[in-house]
Amino acid sequence: MTPLELADDALVAAQRLSEWVSRAPTLEEDVALANIALDQLGVARLYLQSLGDEDALAYGRSDAEFRNCQLVELPLGPSRGDLDFGWTIVWLLFLSAAQKIRYTQLAAAGDEIAAKAVKESSYHLDHALEWTVRLGDGTEESHLRAQAALDELWPYSHELTEGIREEWLSVVEPVLAKATLAVPSTTWAPSGGRNGQHTEHLSYLLAEMQSLHRAHPGVMW
Amino acid sequence: MGKFCNTERMEVHGADGLLGEVEEAEAALRSAAARDLSGEASFDAIIAADQKIEPRDVMPDAYRKGLIRQIAQHAHSEIIGMQPEGNWITRAPSLRRKAILLAKVQDEAGHGLYLYAAAETLGITREELTDALLSGRQKYSSIFNYPTLTWADMGAIGWLVDGAAIVNQVPLCRCSYGPYARAMIRVCKEESFHQRQGYQSLYVLAQGSEAQRAMAQDAVNRWWYPSLAMFGPPDAESTHSAQSMEWKIKRFTNDELRQRFVDMCVPQAEILGLTLPDPELRWNEERGHYDFTQPDFDELMRVVKGDGPCNRQRMTHRRRAHEEGAWVREAAQAYAKKVSVQ
Numbered sequence: 001m002t003p004l005e006l007a008d009d010a011l012v013a014a015q016r017l018s019e020w021v022s023r024a025p026t027l028e029e030d031v032a033l034a035n036i037a038l039d040q041l042g043v044a045r046l047y048l049q050s051l052g053d054e055d056a057l058a059y060g061r062s063d064a065e066f067r068n069c070q071l072v073e074l075p076l077g078p079s080r081g082d083l084d085f086g087w088t089i090v091w092l093l094f095l096s097a098a099q100k101i102r103y104t105q106l107a108a109a110g111d112e113i114a115a116k117a118v119k120e121s122s123y124h125l126d127h128a129l130e131w132t133v134r135l136g137d138g139t140e141e142s143h144l145r146a147q148a149a150l151d152e153l154w155p156y157s158h159e160l161t162e163g164i165r166e167e168w169l170s171v172v173e174p175v176l177a178k179a180t181l182a183v184p185s186t187t188w189a190p191s192g193g194r195n196g197q198h199t200e201h202l203s204y205l206l207a208e209m210q211s212l213h214r215a216h217p218g219v220m221w
Numbered sequence: 222m223g224k225f226c227n228t229e230r231m232e233v234h235g236a237d238g239l240l241g242e243v244e245e246a247e248a249a250l251r252s253a254a255a256r257d258l259s260g261e262a263s264f265d266a267i268i269a270a271d272q273k274i275e276p277r278d279v280m281p282d283a284y285r286k287g288l289i290r291q292i293a294q295h296a297h298s299e300i301i302g303m304q305p306e307g308n309w310i311t312r313a314p315s316l317r318r319k320a321i322l323l324a325k326v327q328d329e330a331g332h333g334l335y336l337y338a339a340a341e342t343l344g345i346t347r348e349e350l351t352d353a354l355l356s357g358r359q360k361y362s363s364i365f366n367y368p369t370l371t372w373a374d375m376g377a378i379g380w381l382v383d384g385a386a387i388v389n390q391v392p393l394c395r396c397s398y399g400p401y402a403r404a405m406i407r408v409c410k411e412e413s414f415h416q417r418q419g420y421q422s423l424y425v426l427a428q429g430s431e432a433q434r435a436m437a438q439d440a441v442n443r444w445w446y447p448s449l450a451m452f453g454p455p456d457a458e459s460t461h462s463a464q465s466m467e468w469k470i471k472r473f474t475n476d477e478l479r480q481r482f483v484d485m486c487v488p489q490a491e492i493l494g495l496t497l498p499d500p501e502l503r504w505n506e507e508r509g510h511y512d513f514t515q516p517d518f519d520e521l522m523r524v525v526k527g528d529g530p531c532n533r534q535r536m537t538h539r540r541r542a543h544e545e546g547a548w549v550r551e552a553a554q555a556y557a558k559k560v561s562v563q
């Protein structure tokens with residue numbers, strides 16, 4: 001993956017996660033999700049800074065110029081309008097497992113930003129993994145919700161894990177088994193984010209994120 | 222790094238002096254712990270000796286109840302306070318400001334956690350406290366019932382609202398109840414950081430384009446009087462003050478703290494180049510303080526009673542998060558039970 005792809009995955013994920021602030025099921029979880037959002041934002045900034053002016057890149061590009069995978073732009077609980085924490089947990093499980101694998105590979109190849117990010121992504125993965133098991137094997141309702149999220153999100157995992165699918169499955173499948181969740185059988189595998197072809201959701205996300213910055217061109221904040 | 226003004230090291234005068242008081246309170250707390258009168262001394266003797274009451278000590282019921290009310294209200298304020306600032310995280314105009322704001326709002330959740338933990342030492346549960354907030358039996362600071370309409374509100378809140386919170390809370394670092402005093406020391410250190418960041422962010426706007434400057438002035442105009450009202454009703458009308466002072470929970474009256482805040486803000490506003498919206502504001506040589514216009518206390522009472530611009534919105538938001546998270550909390554409990562049985 002290119003630095004821009006890594007940056008955009010992390011930036012868009014941070015934007016989605018930060019929507020949860022003040023809305024999580026517990027106060028502890030509010031702190032945890034904000035923390036993960038901050039980590040994602042931190043990595044995004046480092047990669048963007050390695051490419052140029054971070055704000056010009058974050059606020060100046062249109063949706064078609066973003067190179068994130070489609071998974072990260074999908075609305076989470078708050079922007080879906082239902083505050084479904086289970087959906088966010090499955091999303092985070094997918095994302096953090098993939099990020100941990102990629103950062104580990106890149107760190108081994110001498111990428112210093114990735115080296116810093118590996119530790120954070122293992123924490124994110126642990127967090128997502130523990131919650132996946134709790135929800136999958138918790139109550140009947142939580143099991144149904146987690147399975148529904150898994151079914152809906154699974155197709156988007158293909159683009160996320162391009163080139164690392166086997167390794168990713170070897171992390172995720174045992175977690176799903178422990179959580180008594182079934183691996184979906186669908187073979188649908190939407191993609192295009194890496195070429196700038198996104199879902200309808202990204203341009204709304206960017207409209208919100210970029211509105212103020214674009215209303216005042218050229219000033220300092 | 223991107224472009225931003227070099228205000229990182231700019232001192233916010235007044236706040237630093239207050240931080241010194243936090244450190245003194247911390248030292249006093251350590252020496253109180255070393256002496257440890259508790260167990261043998263009576264409540265009155267501990268208070269008289271300026272020592273700390275700890276959870277295992279015998280304490281009057283009114284002391285316990287008053288503290289629960291105060292700590293809970295404080296904790297709830299931290300939690301509800303996440304909403305007005307959370308409102309701008311997704312639209313923050315630079316990535317650096319986004320990170321700062323996100324970290325700040327996360328700190329507020331952390332403050333809520335320490336304070337709920339301090340309240341729990343008095344024999345009340347988190348569930349009871351949450352229920353008291355959601356049912357409206359316990360209050361939170363009225364300041365959070367005002368809307369955040371522009372980005373400059375993030376700066377004005379940091380400067381004025383976190384600033385007022387520090388002035389209110391620094392004396393609580395020396396409060397007679399040990400767990401509350403210890404929680405306040407942690408909280409105050411972070412609040413002073415928030416105030417500094419808010420001030421810097423406002424400073425950049427005040428030095429910025431005409432539109433940014435206007436945004437900054439408008440935010441100060443809207444937040445000034447609600448911030449003054451954060452110190453509560455005037456002393457003559459304050460119901461809990463006298464007893465709290467006697468028990469060394471409170472150390473200064475509402476009016477004393479309000480004056481301290483005004484005296485701190487005036488020179489800071491001058492450095493910002495922004496005007497505090499009070500034509501009566503002027504130095505009084507005789508008193509050695511600034512004269513100022515009091516906030517509208519009738520408005521404060523209306524907001525306390527539930528008719529501020531955002532009371533309904535804030536409570537609906539909190540209730541909804543709580544209700545829609547119920548299945549998650551139940552699942553965590555059910556899973557913990559399964560694991561403990563195995």
Ligand SMILES: [Fe+2]
Pocket residue numbers: 299328329332408412
């Ligand atoms: Fe706070």
Ligand SMILES: [Fe+2]
Pocket residue numbers: 329383411412415
């Ligand atoms: Fe604060």
